Amino acid sequence: MDTIRKPDLSDLLDAGEELLLEPVRPEAWECCGSDCGDACIQTIYWNDKAKYDEQQKRLKEKLAAQEATENGADSETVK
Secondary structure (H helix, E strand, O other), rough: OOOOOOOOOOOOOOOOOOOOOOOOOOOOOOOOOOOOOOHHHHHHHHHHHOOOOOOOOHHHHHHHHHHHHHHHHHHHOOO
């Protein structure tokens, strides 16, 4: 049984924002090599990966700030 408290990330998301799943990198054989532009599976992957990485960074920053606030409140009640 996992007893580690997991944060509810939905509280950290902006209004209407969905938690993004990490995109799966396509295999080399999945690219047709036709320079499809924005429709290229590699381009789609890298765009999705950039969005995912940005969201993860924001969530980690918000979570760290939230934990710091909670820890600060806890230390004040101990005094």
